[in-house]
Amino acid sequence: MKERITLYHTNDLHSHFEHWPRIRQFLKTQKQYHEDKGEEVFLFDIGDHADRFHPLTEGSAGKRNVDFLNEAGYDAVTIGNNEGITFSYEELNSLYHHADFPVIVANLFTESGERPDWVIPYLIKTTKSGIKIGITAVTAEYPAFYKKLGWNITSAKDELKAQVRVLKEKVDIILFLSHLGIREDEWVAEECRDIDVIMGGHTHHVLENGRRHYQTLLAAAGKYGMYTGKVEIEFDHVSREITQSSAVLYETDGLPKPEDEQKLIELWEMEGRQLLSNEVVTLEKDILHNPLDRESPLSQLLGDALLDWCSADFSIVTGGLLLDSLPKGKITEFDLHQVLPHPINPCVVELTGSEVKEVIRQSMNHAWPTTVIRGLGFRGTILGAFVYRGLEEKGHHFFVNNEEVQADKLYKVATVDMFTFGYFFPEMHRAKKQYFMPEFLRDILKEKLMNKDLI
Numbered sequence: 001m002k003e004r005i006t007l008y009h010t011n012d013l014h015s016h017f018e019h020w021p022r023i024r025q026f027l028k029t030q031k032q033y034h035e036d037k038g039e040e041v042f043l044f045d046i047g048d049h050a051d052r053f054h055p056l057t058e059g060s061a062g063k064r065n066v067d068f069l070n071e072a073g074y075d076a077v078t079i080g081n082n083e084g085i086t087f088s089y090e091e092l093n094s095l096y097h098h099a100d101f102p103v104i105v106a107n108l109f110t111e112s113g114e115r116p117d118w119v120i121p122y123l124i125k126t127t128k129s130g131i132k133i134g135i136t137a138v139t140a141e142y143p144a145f146y147k148k149l150g151w152n153i154t155s156a157k158d159e160l161k162a163q164v165r166v167l168k169e170k171v172d173i174i175l176f177l178s179h180l181g182i183r184e185d186e187w188v189a190e191e192c193r194d195i196d197v198i199m200g201g202h203t204h205h206v207l208e209n210g211r212r213h214y215q216t217l218l219a220a221a222g223k224y225g226m227y228t229g230k231v232e233i234e235f236d237h238v239s240r241e242i243t244q245s246s247a248v249l250y251e252t253d254g255l256p257k258p259e260d261e262q263k264l265i266e267l268w269e270m271e272g273r274q275l276l277s278n279e280v281v282t283l284e285k286d287i288l289h290n291p292l293d294r295e296s297p298l299s300q301l302l303g304d305a306l307l308d309w310c311s312a313d314f315s316i317v318t319g320g321l322l323l324d325s326l327p328k329g330k331i332t333e334f335d336l337h338q339v340l341p342h343p344i345n346p347c348v349v350e351l352t353g354s355e356v357k358e359v360i361r362q363s364m365n366h367a368w369p370t371t372v373i374r375g376l377g378f379r380g381t382i383l384g385a386f387v388y389r390g391l392e393e394k395g396h397h398f399f400v401n402n403e404e405v406q407a408d409k410l411y412k413v414a415t416v417d418m419f420t421f422g423y424f425f426p427e428m429h430r431a432k433k434q435y436f437m438p439e440f441l442r443d444i445l446k447e448k449l450m451n452k453d454l455i
Helices: 020-036 056-059 062-070 080-084 088-095 143-149 156-167 180-193 259-275 297-310 333-339 353-364 428-429 440-448
Strands: 002-011 040-045 106-109 120-127 130-137 151-153 174-177 197-200 206-213 216-221 226-234 241-251 278-282 313-318 329-332 348-354 386-389 391-394 396-398 410-416 432-436
Touching: 002 020, 002 174, 002 197, 020 040, 020 062, 020 216, 020 226, 020 259, 040 226, 056 062, 056 259, 056 333, 080 088, 080 143, 120 156, 130 156, 143 151, 143 348, 143 432, 151 428, 156 174, 156 180, 156 278, 174 180, 174 313, 174 440, 180 206, 180 216, 216 226, 216 241, 226 428, 259 278, 278 333, 297 313, 297 348, 297 386, 329 333, 333 440, 348 353, 353 410
Parallel strands: 002 040, 130 174, 174 197, 197 216, 313 410
Antiparallel strands: 002 226, 106 151, 120 130, 206 216, 206 241, 226 241, 278 329, 313 386, 348 410, 348 432, 391 396
16 A cells, blocks of 8 residues: 655745745645645744844744744744844744744754753654654754854754664654755765655755655755745555655745735734834934945944944944934834844954955955845845944055054954855954854944934
């Protein structure tokens, strides 16, 4: 006898709730369809469902995302880096306490080496006919960030291998929820041949009909809820093995539209705005902003705020980090969130004077200000002009605290974490760094604005 098992999966929604009404309706309808036919069906999310760029996620500290997953009837989820390192320890530790589903993450531990009480390393589901399905998951490693927040993130590959060794003695089918990215998933398919299906995310790859890598089926549904994935498994009860498996993606724009779709999208936006309605400050005048202008008042204020917060020698920001001006009058947390929606943390980098000069030289690349930026935590559009505070240029010479920059002297530079990831400045990537977490740029600007003497 052969039996069909159907898996639906989402990944990297990043709180793009404009797609959620259709996804939720589709998943609930499909799950009911399979259950009515007596078929086994499971729903999984592969992480980065929550992204603090959306005011509802920001205002609820991600708990409304969990509500959405509950309502859709998910059977299990794993976390991505947006859940793992953009929420404080306390926020993540309580995020899933009202979840109706288990959270599977094999490589997340507390500082003392224990698994959090809301995490399990694997899950075993038994179908009505007795098929045992083992599900395990790991998430991408960002050890410096997890450690700063109070977590211990261990080797994803080592933890995965350990869980697979346990599961292969207990189950008929092994599923892997992977927030590692496509290249790592290919490695897993090569090294862990006992895994039958990898449902992946993190690198936002789109596998329209899946992909067979060695004996393992890889499946992934892109980003932002543009697709929902489905995997079908045919299991033979006599041979006790999978005889066939396939994957397909459903484009969200092609799914049936709920009647209340637009109303829901607007409602979620309004709810987020209300949650962030606390007044921060009342401005006596506009603080204007032009992302391409090095003299932009708001860019300079952000640079000053960063310099003060980090107690550095000088600071580097870019105009594209700020998405709008701040108008005269009442400024709320929502307003600051709209201006600085990025999950980007302050950082202090230690550079020699020679490295400082090289960074400045690179930042003068005329193409950079209008360069469109994607990833790295950036939620804006263009990079914008580089703005330096605490550093002056006089006749092609640079000065910090009225002293010319010395080649061998070490300087503390306050900047943003995305400049340390290697894409922009190799010097910052190699340098000694101190990340400030869980504070984001909007938290730094908020503190500056609350100091009325500076407005």
